[in-house]
Amino acid sequence: MVFVERRGNRGERRESERPGFRPLDVLIIGAGVFGTTGALALARRGHRVRLVDPGPLPHPLAASTDQSKVVRPDYGDDALYTALGVEALEGWRRWNARFGERHGRLYHPVGFMLRARDPLDPGGFEARSFAALGARVWPVEWIGADVLARRFPQWKAANYPHGYLNHGAGWADAERTMKALLGAAGASRRVKVMTDLAAIELIEEGGRIAGLYSAEGERHRADVTVVATGSWIPTLVPDLSPVMRATGHPILVFRAPEPDRWRPPRFVAWAADIARSGWYGFPARGDGTIKIARHAAGVRLPAGAPRVVDEATVDEARTFLAETFPALADAPLVTTRLCAYCDTADGHFWIDRHPDWPGLVVAGGGSGHAFKFAPILGERIVAAVEGRSDDIEPRFRWRVPASGGREAARAR
DSSP, rough: EEEOOOOOOOOHHHHHTTTTTTOOEEEEEEEHHHHHOOOOOOHHOOOOOEEEEESSSSSSSSSSSSOEEEEEEBBOOHHHHHHHHHHHHEEEEEEHHHHHHOOOOSSEOOOOEEEESOOOOOTTTTHHHHHHHTTTTTOEEOOOOHHHHHHHHTTTGGGGGGEEEOOOOOOHHHHHHHHHHHHHHHHTTTTEEEEEEEEEEEEEETTTEEEEEESOOEEOOOEEEOOOOOOHHHHSSSGTTTTTTEEEHHHHHHEOGGGGGGGGTTEEEEESHHHHEEEEEEOOOTTTTEEEESSSSSSOOOOOOOOOOOOHHHHHHHHHHHHGGGGGGGGGGEEEEEEEEEEEEOOOOOOEEOSSSTTTTEEOOTTOOOOGHHHHHHHHHHHHHOOOOGGGGGGGOOOOOOOOOOOOTOOO
């Protein structure tokens, strides 16, 4: 068991001195993006938090652990996620100011290019996103094939002649973000970060959840227990198994030729007919590598299954590159991994108290699109812990979801 160094954060005492406030002992299982942002927000409210995880941190198998994530408000005509995306972008800018001096920039506002092969169907993802953001007077620019070929020549413009550039979006450095957040949690006098601690079962006492049993047989008790274990949530909360499942999604990292050609402003974060193809990616990093990934149905990922990208998927990626970015078609493959989504049946997050087990909160169900909302997840988790369900978006509350739902950008 490791206790990370703790120091007081400004603002915590002030928050805890509200009239009638009663601090809770909160145990959060899982130090991914849900668990860590929840811990920080609860500490700001004045609660006492233990954030536990088997480690190491950031955990190498967590969906939060990655080199980059797209940050965008482009959600078709979905008003809720569009508004939350705009709210989150403000949070990312605040985090850059807060953490940038020590950790470097977390969010990179380089823009996000969305392309389509066919003329945009008014009911399609790209057209609906462009219209919804335009109605908000958001900085979106329509870019036809001629302009694409001139300003972004890496694209095979003839294959993707339709689309737009969202100047108000970009990407986040996920690994750097998690290190910054975990560091802030460790520095908080109200958060105790405990690694080398694996939860194997929840403590049930008197019809409520009262903490966890560790793999070593220890009991860790709490007023409220938050299960934020990502794709492992159904292991601890089995009644969610019918509505949550783990799926694997390929990530491939290539060595870009002439890396400067693949960096902003000549190349930005992008999605290529994403609602049909699933492919999206990023500009080259400082080491000259470039990541592409596929946001689609994925493959079922049983507990303990190897996180291996098969050769067939690598071949599909190279075919896609040849048709989209020909100069990358033969680029050396540096590494691959499967990102484990915790998919809900309707594609929405799951942040609420358990209706049948007092003392238990679930925070997860990211469904492959939660990380961009990291700056605003914590406040929703606080609302669940404090029993203020009315302050949580209805789509995220405990529910019996219809099957077959997906986030609008995900390939069918």
